[in-house]
Amino acid sequence: MRPRQLIARAADLLFPLRCAGCGAFDTPLCARCGADLVPATGPGRCGFCSAAWDGEGFCPRCFGWRELAGVRAVYEHTGAARALVHRLKYERYRALAPLMANRLAAAAAALPVDGWVAVPLHRRRERERGFNQAELLLRRAGLPPAPARLRRLRHTGSQVRRTAAERAAALAGAFACDGPPLDGLRIGIIDDVITSGATVRECARALRDRGAREVWAFSFTRASLDLARPDSPIDH
Numbered sequence: 001m002r003p004r005q006l007i008a009r010a011a012d013l014l015f016p017l018r019c020a021g022c023g024a025f026d027t028p029l030c031a032r033c034g035a036d037l038v039p040a041t042g043p044g045r046c047g048f049c050s051a052a053w054d055g056e057g058f059c060p061r062c063f064g065w066r067e068l069a070g071v072r073a074v075y076e077h078t079g080a081a082r083a084l085v086h087r088l089k090y091e092r093y094r095a096l097a098p099l100m101a102n103r104l105a106a107a108a109a110a111l112p113v114d115g116w117v118a119v120p121l122h123r124r125r126e127r128e129r130g131f132n133q134a135e136l137l138l139r140r141a142g143l144p145p146a147p148a149r150l151r152r153l154r155h156t157g158s159q160v161r162r163t164a165a166e167r168a169a170a171l172a173g174a175f176a177c178d179g180p181p182l183d184g185l186r187i188g189i190i191d192d193v194i195t196s197g198a199t200v201r202e203c204a205r206a207l208r209d210r211g212a213r214e215v216w217a218f219s220f221t222r223a224s225l226d227l228a229r230p231d232s233p234i235d236h
Contacts, residue, residue: 017095020087021080028099029080038076040222041107049197052076052224061225065197067204069186069214073222074107077193077236081221085192086236089133097133100220101140104190108143111216113188115146119203120175122155137220138190146187148179148210150203161233164196164225171198175206183211188218195223195234 018025021033046053049062049071062071075081084100087093108116118134126132138145156170187207189200200217207215223236 019080020083020096028096029084033080036079037081038078040073040076049194050222060227062197065201067201067208067215068197069216071194071197071200071217071219071222072107072111073194073219074103075221077195077221077223082236085221088136089129089192092130094131094136097136097140100192101137101142104137104218104220105141105143108141108188108190108218111188111218112186113216114144114185116143116188116190117146117148117150117203117207119189119191119199120150120152122152124155134191137192141190143188143190146182146185148177148182148207150189150206151176151178159195159198160235163231163233164198165231167196167198167234168201171202173202175202177206177210179210181211182207182213184213185211186214186216187212188216191217191219193221193223193236194219195236196225 016025017028019027019030019033022030024030040050044052044054046059046062048058049065050073051059051061053059077085084096088096088100116138118132118138121132153174153176156174159167159170162170189203191200194200194217204215204217225234226232
């Protein structure tokens, strides 16, 4: 085990469990903060990409996402749900993973998926962080793994503060799929948050090139980009 992984494991044991929303002790999410979570399903959401949408049909955010059969998420990327994602990813607080993974697993059961893959980090980023948060969530959720795995071909840097167009350009061709052919299989992609969709779309291209019949993307949170400001930098 690498030194950073050892440090992360020690932190999980030494630091008390606290609510990601308000800081209350002995729980990753208290009842009050849990009640304020905004579901990313049902009325007021796009039927294809799960972003907030009160119009008819699918929203303009996912126009042209032909690589995917659909996008699903558990919560809107706001409030305590956003805090859970950020604490796991940036503060390396892995004690939050079981709660997040359990809610992912419960919602993912409804998807027509044969096997799951996690969005990969570049090896440099994974060494820095000590773990891949998407892989951790997939493992904790107990979802059936796909026979093949995704691999990140190059280090694309942080996507924070890039526009959707900049993210798409940076991630083009950034992933490959290794392992047996996926001929005829329906594959699900797990990530912690889906924002512009650039990452999961590129992952889906690699999986379809490997033979996947269809690809679904699934995440703990879905960030609904402001349709009135499509070219604004994204702060998460």
